[in-house]
Amino acid sequence: MLSGRMARVAPSPTLRVTAEADRLRRQGIDVVDLGAGEPDFATPEHIKAAARHAIDTNFTKYTPSAGIMELRDAICARYRADYGVDFRADATIVTAGAKQALYNAAMALFEEGDEVITHAPYWPTIPEQVKLAGATPVIVQTHGEDGFQIHAQPILDAITARTKGIVINSPCNPTGALIAEEAMTAIADVAARRGIWIVADVTYEKLLYDTTPHNLVKILLERNRDRSVICSAASKAYAMTGWRCGWAIAPAGAITAFNAIQGHSTSNVSSITQKAAVAALSGPQESVTMMLNEYRTRRDRVWEWLREDPRFTCLKPRGAFYLFPNCVDALEPAGVRTSAEFAEALLNQARVALTAGEGFDAPGFIRISYATSLDRLREGVTRIHEFVARRERGRVSA
Ligand SMILES: Cc1ncc(COP(=O)(O)O)c(C=O)c1O
Structure with a gap:
């Protein structure tokens, strides 16, 4: 049973x-x-070489479950270079892909009675994780006629007294749509006022085909820093899906909670993968x-x-x-x-x-x-x- x-x-x-x-x-x-x-x-050669080096030098033991400091620092440095944002290593955690980052967020933040808004068409794991946490996904439709743009107003209209979180996936799987910076700003401002968590799944953050600015990370950290979780991974950007390396960026208190979940479930991401991810984030792009x-x-x-x-x-x-x-x-x-x-x-x-x-x-x-x-x-x-x-x-x- x-x-x-x-x-x-x-x-x-x-x-x-x-x-x-x-x-x-x-x-x-x-x-x-x-x-x-x-x-x-x-996977690019220099990343594979870093993994081989990790094995050859016996970097093959447990690491802290939140990840090695070198990698957490590399995440901070990468985001500083890419988005012009500053946060400390204690605002990061290394996860088994973006999927575990999102899972940690769902488990740590949402529970029975909570509503969590997201947009459809969606990557199915997003609502499923919300349900696993006992909360109720509230789905806002986007539409093919305008390229499935994620507009702010329908999302804001879905907010109720029970809304605990909003999950935004941009670039979006399956539609390839982006949320505009103005829409993200509008949602972040309301979320900040109402104490609502925003979970941003930016797993495809490196796969943007036009030059329209898309700095969701900066918007979230400037507008709703205390209640934003940014989830991403080395998976798609560095062709590393099988290595299982992602991360979350969140307030230190949330990171402590995520670490507790990981500490009692999967522990650290493979030590070898972590060294490879350092090379991915810090090496040539x-x-x-x-x-x-x-x-x-x-x-x-x-x-x-x-x-x-x-x-x-x-x-x-x-x-x-x-x-x-x-x-x-x-x-x-x-x-x-x-x-x-x-x-x-x-x-x-x-x-x-x-x-x-x-x-x-x-x-x-x-x-x-x-x-x-x-x-x-x-x-x-x-x-x-x-x-x-x-x-x-x-x-x-x-
Ligand atoms: C939107 C989205 N988020 C997260 C993930 C999970 O990525 P990872 O393999 O890093 O766990 C995927 C994978 O397909 C995805 O499409």
């Missing part, structure tokens, strides 16, 4: 797609994987720029290719590495009723893996990850279009 808590939580739909695509590939089937939520690049430029090219190309069939529509996303097109007009021609059925048919019949919008609380959409080569992207989009055209021809001639 499982605990009551488990009735509240659903498994990750994104990981399910990866597992299914993996299963088909192991049978020797050529699947184009547009489902991946991770960079296809290798050229590889970040190189990957960003490559993602931008792919985004532009795949966006153009997708529009060869006008039944797939989306504005060009401004961050992360996903397109999130509306596919409603392609469903009937493809002989399916929902985007979930469409994604399933694409995998089984066209051998293209992608994630249906249902997993992100957005039926009628599909998520296409462009964290894969241009060749595979071209092949994947061609297969999607041909699949719809083939099914349509079949239906017309039947």
Whole structure:
């Protein structure tokens, strides 16, 4: 008999797609994987070298559960250089990816009776963690017509006497949308007045494709420092998803609470990973720029290719590495009723893996990850279009 808590939580739909695509590939089937939520690049050499050095010098023991000071200092220095903000190492904690940073925040800050506002389409872990903490997610919809922009007013309108937190994910997975600095400022000011926590998931902070300023970190630290938690990771920026290194930046009191949770659950992030992350944050940043430029090219190309069939529509996303097109007009021609059925048919019949919008609380959409080569992207989009055209021809001639 499982605990009551488990009735509240659903498994990750994104990981399910990866597992299914993996299963088909192991049978020797050529699947184009547009489902991946991770960079296809290798971790840069200097980062791997730092990890090898850690092993060779026997840096392989427990560390403090909040992370080694060298890494906590490197986080401070990176954010000072990137955002012009100052905070001390005791305002940081090293976590097993951004996921654990967000989990710590949910567990330490939210409980039964609390409402936590976030925006949809969302990365499913965000509301699931809120539910695991016993609190109630309050979902504010964003809309494809304006590129899923995260506006301040609908979020502020959702505040009630029970609101304990607001979770903002920008750049957003799955939409690639950003919150504008003005919107973040407006939300931060109200949150500061009303004592509401803002949890900012900026995991894709390095994957911004235009020059519009996006300094959420500074806004939050200037406007709502006592109640802001910034969660991020080395995962996407440095192609380090498997290393499991993230961090939270928060008031020292919250960090102490996060540390207590980690201290009794996972303890420290791997000592080797921590040394690698020091090299990532403190070393040359050229590889970040190189990957960003490559993602931008792919985004532009795949966006153009997708529009060869006008039944797939989306504005060009401004961050992360996903397109999130509306596919409603392609469903009937493809002989399916929902985007979930469409994604399933694409995998089984066209051998293209992608994630249906249902997993992100957005039926009628599909998520296409462009964290894969241009060749595979071209092949994947061609297969999607041909699949719809083939099914349509079949239906017309039947
Ligand atoms: C929006 C968002 N936040 C957090 C994470 C978790 O990242 P990590 O692998 O660092 O735990 C992901 C991973 O896909 C994500 O998409």
